[in-house]
Amino acid sequence: MGKLTANILNTASVGKHSDGAGLYLLVTGHSAKGRAKGSWIFRYTYLKQRYEMGLGSIQSLSLARARSECDRWRDLMNDRRNPVNPMDEKRRMENDALHGRAALTLAEIAPLAFEAIKGRLKGDGKAGRWYSPLRLYVLPALGNLKVEEIHQRDIERAFRPIWHSKAPTAKKALHRLGSVLNHAAAMGLEVNSNAVLNAKQLLGEQRHKVQNHPALPWEEVPKLYQWLRPEITTQRALMLYILTGGGSRIGPLRRARRDQFSGDVWTIEGEELKGRRDNADELRVPVTREMRRIVEWPASENDGDFLFPSPRSRPNRPMAITDQAIENIMRDREIAWEWAKAYRPHGLRSSFRSWVSEVDPSLFAVAETALAHRVGGITERTYAKNDFLEQRRSLMERWADHLTGGTGEVVRFAAK
Secondary structure, three states, rough: OOOOOOOOOHHOOEEEEEEEEEEEEEEEEEEEOOOOOEEEEEEEEEEEEEEEEEEEEOOOOHHHHHHHHHHHHHHHHHHOOOOOHHHHHHHHHHHHHHHHOOOOOHHHHHHHHHHHHHOHHHEEEEEEEEOHHHHHHHHHHOOOOEEHHHHHHHHHHHHHHOOOOOHHHHHHHHHHHHHHHHHHHOOOOOOOOOOOHHHHHHHHHOOOOOOOOOOOOOOOHHHHHHHHHOOHHHHHHHHHHHHHHOOHHHHHHOOOEHHHHEOOOOEHHHHHHHOOOOOOOOEEEEHHHHHHHHHHOOOOOOOOOOOOEEEOOOOOOEEEOOOHHHHHHHHHHHOOOOOOOOOOOHHHHHHHHHHHHHOOOHHHHHHHHHHOOOOHHHHHHOOOOOOOOHHHHHHHHHHHHHOOOOOOOOOOOOOO
């Protein structure tokens, strides 16, 4: 029960009168009949800051209605799932009413933001890598919130469970959320432009330590290569990946088509390579003698022009093998050969690079180009158009010789 009585409007003097629980009657004067004039005020503290919010005039709200309104705003503020500042919420509602529009939720804005940004993404973002962090980690927690109401505390609560346990994913998801809120701001919505930055500050530094893929020692790569059998599609694909030094990367390699090979060159479109759309040049891969044995393997009627078709591939629905199918080969070898570390295909890039350093440290630019790495700054790359195709061919022939049991011309120097 409140402190004020039902006839308070007839007896109250000028000034503030507390009803308790933050509700106040502010009397500013009296009518000719002696009845109080003024308004109801809700006084509260939110995030250690005190506010006073008007609920309405005492002529429009009875004491019972004022208490009910006060309770409603307090419940919104104390909502554990989505607390809001009553003052901010009231302003938003007034703004919506003024402009005659319904506020949009984050779930409604996210697809619009994706449509606007997908032109910069590989394959128009159809692979789902850009949108999936939003779909899996952001929208379930924040999707139903009106985008103009999202506060840094909301974001902090949504990301706290994964901030350290799934650090790289959480970082991507937070960046995607920032892009969506920026899109909402561009639409003219009054979003908190600092919410993501403030939430990141509240979440603190991530404890995640970046770990590189362990690299199979280059001396042991020939054993793996010679164990592989070309009659098995996935193993044949791993053979070609090793022969390229991993420069083709797994994705473009498993999706390789026969029409990409012309003479002794395999051309991988820039769209297939790592990086943003239109931000990567095509990669020409020299086809060595050992590679040709793989590339010219007889085709099947179900391959759909894929060099490495999936067992489920059909003429009317061609499919390439998956990344996981190739990775599973090395998972099996890890157990069978009792590897000390979890060596995976990506680490073979480092194996190749280490071997080049042993063969000839001066081949830095050639080796980096073979791995599809950019060499030099933007100005240097503008003038240096050479992709070292023939130099790479010579290097890759030596690498193939090493893989098949030759010397590879590695010269060791005695330590001084």
